[in-house]
Amino acid sequence: MKYKKKDLIVGLDIGTSKICAIVGKVKEGKLDILGAxxxxxxxxxxxxxxxxxxVSACIKKVIRIAELDAGRRIDKLWxxxxxxHIEGKDNQGFVLITGQDRIITGKDVEEALRRASSIVLPAGREIIHILPQDYIVDGQNGIKDPVGIRGAQLQAKVHLVTAPSSYCQNIDDSIRDAGYEVEGLVLQPLASGVSTLLPEEEDLGVALLDIGGGTTDLAVFLKEGLxxxxxxxxxxxxxxxxxxxxxxxxxxxAEKIKLDYGVASVDLIDRDEYLEVEGVAGRGRYKVKKSVVAHIIQLRIEELFELVDLELRSSGYxxxxxxxxxxxxxxxxxxxxDKKAEEKLKLPVRVGYPRISSPEKLLSPVYATGIGLLLFGLKRREEIASKERIGVKIKEWLKEFF
Ligand SMILES: Nc1ncnc2c1ncn2[C@@H]1O[C@H](COP(=O)(O)OP(=O)(O)OP(=O)(O)O)[C@@H](O)[C@H]1O
Ligand SMILES: [Mg+2]
Known part of the structure; x- marks a missing residue:
């Protein structure tokens, strides 16, 4: 096995159904998937x-598989x-520009972000992402990177994502117990969004719905930000x-029946044949119509999309x-x-697959978060490196979240 190097980037998606580790190599800013x-x-x-x-035992097992598949040793994980109980909140921070010629510096931006993220959190909660949304210089909004611009007042608008500290601590403990280190935590739908959404969708406005095993994650992206x-x-x-x-x-x-015969709507059943069901604890086999399975699924799926619709409406998005x-x-x-979602949400819907060249088996919505973790991690590393190249020393607190 080759020895670990800085060019390696690894995503660990801790899902309710599966835990997956994906290993990538960064070459000239591009990601090459080595194994999973x-x-x-x-x-x-x-x-x-x-x-x-x-969880720690699962992590040990999955990393070993990924290491063998990639032929590389792993140490840090996104x-x-x-x-x-994860929540998002918008906030803003102001700074007066007092430096020479009133040219905004990296330090000013950092201070504006620090102020924007200084919120009083209830005990036992912490910030996991500080996502800059917009910078406003002397009232002019829509500025992506204010460094080098002249102005008297800088305003940073951010979206803060907060989580119970116990969630973060338990992740940290599980990974440390398995013998690895956390490079960064990434909100699941943020990672899934990075891998599946098109830039124009993120710009125009899109709702991402990651429907996994135990959770459905809703994230709204607009003007390229969460x-x-x-x-x-x-x-x-x-x-x-x-x-x-x-x-x-x-x-x-039931899981096997869902995967073999499940559909989201009774209307999709052409020929309503019978399927055999194994009763519990030796109660024998009996027959059930496919439409019964479809009906059960349809009710729950409709309920889920109604919940999503309500949330989208009350959020104003x-x-x-x-x-x-x-x-x-x-x-x-x-x-x-997808058709059921269109019917319930009255919006155009598509299914999102990871948009990256990768081994065929990973090009599935199941791995949207896992691949997104690599893309997110890569972007973060590049942002920090490019800021440091131009002399902006990003403080440790900001490196972790930003
Ligand atoms: N072909 C399929 N048809 C219907 N459901 C499927 C299919 N393939 C997988 N699933 C379902 O997808 C779910 C697992 O999805 P996924 O791997 O995204 O979950 P996860 O990331 O582990 O969980 P979560 O994100 O909710 O914590 C399971 O409920 C599984 O039954
Ligand atoms: Mg998931």
């Missing part, structure tokens, strides 16, 4: 780590974070559960997502889910 590993997730409920020992986040504790596992309850069978059988909606995550592979 995936294991079934244990110790994660609705996107949140609830058993450090189990890790995904989710959970229904504007709104909400994580619902509902995902594909609920479909499986509903099928298990509705058909009186085990979750394993419903009318601003001109590009529509992008579905990703494993449950976006359910046939007909």
């Amino acid at each position: 590993g995936v294991v079934q997730s244990e110790g994660v409920i609705k996107g949140v780590i609830v058993n450090i020992a189990q 890790v995904s974070i989710a959970g229904s 504007r709104f986040t909400r994580i619902f504790a509902v995902g594909g596992d609920h479909l499986t559960n509903d099928i298990a309850v509705g058909l009186h069978t085990t979750r394993e059988n 419903k009318g601003l997502i001109t590009s529509g909606v992008v579905l990703t995550g494993g449950s976006s592979l359910l046939p007909g889910i």
Whole structure:
């Protein structure tokens, strides 16, 4: 195995259904996927780590697989974070420009960002992302990089993402116990967005919905930035559960039925044949119509999109997502889910696949977050490096989040 080098970048997606590690190599600013590993997730409920020992064991296993696949040793990881108690909040910070000739410096920008992120947080919460949205210099908005511009007053508008400190601590502990280090935490839908969205969608306005196993992550992007986040504790596992309850069978059988016959709408059933279901604890096999399965799924999926619609409306972003909606995550592979989303949300919908050249097996919505972690990590590293090249020393606190 070759020895570790700085050109390596690794994403670890800790999902409710699976934990995957993807190893990339950075060459001339481009990402080359070297290998990956995936294991079934244990110790994660609705996107949140609830058993450090189990998650840590999964991480050890998955990293070993990824290391062998990539032929490289791994040390640092860009890790995904989710959970229904993650929240987004807009804030702003001002600074008066007092330096020579009133030319805005990197230090001024840093100070404006520091002020914008100085919010009083309830005990046990912390900021995981400080996402600059816009800079305003003497009232002029829409400035992407104010360094070098003259002005008397600089205003930084940011979107802050906060999470319970316990979420971050449990991730850190699981990774440290497995023998690795966290390079950065990335909100799951932010990572999925980076890998699946087109620049014009992010600019015009788009809602990303990552429908995984335990959670559905909603993120609104507008003018190239994340504007709104909400994580619902509902995902594909609920479909499986509903099928298990509705058909009186085990979750394993229900999952198989969902993957083999599941569709998002009863209308999609052409020939309503019977399928065989294995009863619980030796109760024998019996027959159920495919439309019954479709009906169970349809009810839950409709309920989910109604929830999303309500959230989009109350956030005020419903009318601003001109590009529509992008579905990703494993449950976006359910046939007909895009049409169902269109019907319920009354917006154009497409299914988002990772937009990167990669081994075929990773080009699935299941790996949108994993691949997004690499792209996000790469972008962050480049931003920090380019700022440092022009003499801006980014402080440690900012490096971690920004
Ligand atoms: N072809 C398919 N049709 C329907 N559902 C599918 C299909 N493939 C995968 N799924 C479902 O996708 C879910 C897993 O998706 P994913 O791998 O994105 O979840 P995760 O990232 O582990 O979980 P989360 O992000 O919610 O914490 C499971 O519920 C699985 O049954
Ligand atoms: Mg996921």
